[in-house]
Amino acid sequence: MTMSGNRTVMDRIEELKDRGTLPYEDLKALLGPLTGEESEALYAAAREVRESIFGKDVYLRGLIEISNWCRNDCYYCGIRRSNKNAQRYRLDKEQILDCCDKGYALGFRTFVLQGGEDPWYTDERICDLASSIRSAHPDCALTLSLGEKSRESYKAYFDAGAQRYLLRQETSSPAHYRFLHPEPLTIENRKRCLYDLKDIGYQVGCGIMLHSPGQTDDNILEDLYWMKEFEPHMVGIGPFISHKDTPFKDEASGGLDQTLRVLAILRLMLPKVLLPATTALGTIHPRGRELGILAGANVVMPNLSPAGVRKKYMLYDGKICTGDEAAECRRCMEARIRSVGYEVKVSRGDYPGWTREQ
Numbered sequence: 001m002t003m004s005g006n007r008t009v010m011d012r013i014e015e016l017k018d019r020g021t022l023p024y025e026d027l028k029a030l031l032g033p034l035t036g037e038e039s040e041a042l043y044a045a046a047r048e049v050r051e052s053i054f055g056k057d058v059y060l061r062g063l064i065e066i067s068n069w070c071r072n073d074c075y076y077c078g079i080r081r082s083n084k085n086a087q088r089y090r091l092d093k094e095q096i097l098d099c100c101d102k103g104y105a106l107g108f109r110t111f112v113l114q115g116g117e118d119p120w121y122t123d124e125r126i127c128d129l130a131s132s133i134r135s136a137h138p139d140c141a142l143t144l145s146l147g148e149k150s151r152e153s154y155k156a157y158f159d160a161g162a163q164r165y166l167l168r169q170e171t172s173s174p175a176h177y178r179f180l181h182p183e184p185l186t187i188e189n190r191k192r193c194l195y196d197l198k199d200i201g202y203q204v205g206c207g208i209m210l211h212s213p214g215q216t217d218d219n220i221l222e223d224l225y226w227m228k229e230f231e232p233h234m235v236g237i238g239p240f241i242s243h244k245d246t247p248f249k250d251e252a253s254g255g256l257d258q259t260l261r262v263l264a265i266l267r268l269m270l271p272k273v274l275l276p277a278t279t280a281l282g283t284i285h286p287r288g289r290e291l292g293i294l295a296g297a298n299v300v301m302p303n304l305s306p307a308g309v310r311k312k313y314m315l316y317d318g319k320i321c322t323g324d325e326a327a328e329c330r331r332c333m334e335a336r337i338r339s340v341g342y343e344v345k346v347s348r349g350d351y352p353g354w355t356r357e358q
Helices: 009-019 024-030 035-053 093-105 121-136 151-158 173-182 187-200 217-230 256-269 279-284 290-293 325-337
Strands: 057-060 062-067 108-114 141-145 165-166 203-206 343-344
Touching: 009 024, 009 035, 009 256, 024 217, 024 256, 024 343, 035 256, 057 325, 062 093, 093 108, 093 121, 108 165, 121 141, 121 151, 141 217, 141 343, 173 187, 187 203, 217 256, 256 279, 256 290, 279 290, 290 325, 325 343
Parallel strands: 057 343, 062 108, 108 141, 141 165, 165 203
Antiparallel strands: none
16 A cells, blocks of 8 residues: 555545645645555545535536637647637527527536637627526526636626636646747736636636646646635546647647546545536546546536537547537436436536525
8 A cells, every 4th residue: 555654545535535635745645646446445535525515416517619719829729729720610699599498408407608719709799698598598507618808708797697607727837837828828817817707706617637748746736726725616627638730739648547536636625616527538538427427526518519510629639429419418428427326417506505696
């Protein structure tokens, strides 16, 4: 059994479960490598904490990828501005509302509008979309994932009916952030956005890529401690997967084991967090999403985008489920969740205790 001084990995898992944090070297030891017994103990602790709050429920989020146009040129991303091979598209209001209507009929009670930072989607258009979706489906939650905006823009979307916002910080290290992104993008502005969103009243999601080029265990630890301090309502993490049309095309993709360990660690550090088992996790392993659920995750995000555009929203190579219809995605996901002893919950799946003044 792995040791450091007189403390075992099992000791550390119990302390993390009890206290929600660990000293630096102890937390670093849990990033691995671990034995099979130690890994399973970590996952079992995460499941116990997760089930004490959420039971066996897994929440569905209906993902609608509204545009693959982006003004940014992030070095890892397949829809980066400089990728001349990307087949660009954007959905109009009627297409997006149709996706929501079909999703509602399939049991989705949260819709996630995700896209590149597309200037065509002005604040006016985004606000119109938000108010229209909430008017059509008042019992549903609306999540936006549209990148960095001003505080005033975020407030306008919130007032129009958006309740959640996803914006992964990717890394908390300024040097590592600069390695992954060109100027003028900065981690300082990224975090400014996250603090603004939380202050406005959103349920806020952040997160990181694991094994992104240049990332070290120290970078991951910096992010874990920052997320503990920030206390997000959601955390999206997944493995880095390269894209053939980016500067990082030859970099190795992230691994399953460390992704699962970080999911479990996050569940123990942030017991009430909404934690997805991501599509990227399912892309690197046939049962990646199921294993994510068994490591403490409690959210999955099937795709509601029109089948004709899914292959165009290619952030990384090999993305799964690009040819499935929405109903097929829904049935497949429910069967996968049941196969590991959990159940889909037809619910908005809000962060425990969160309320919004309407």
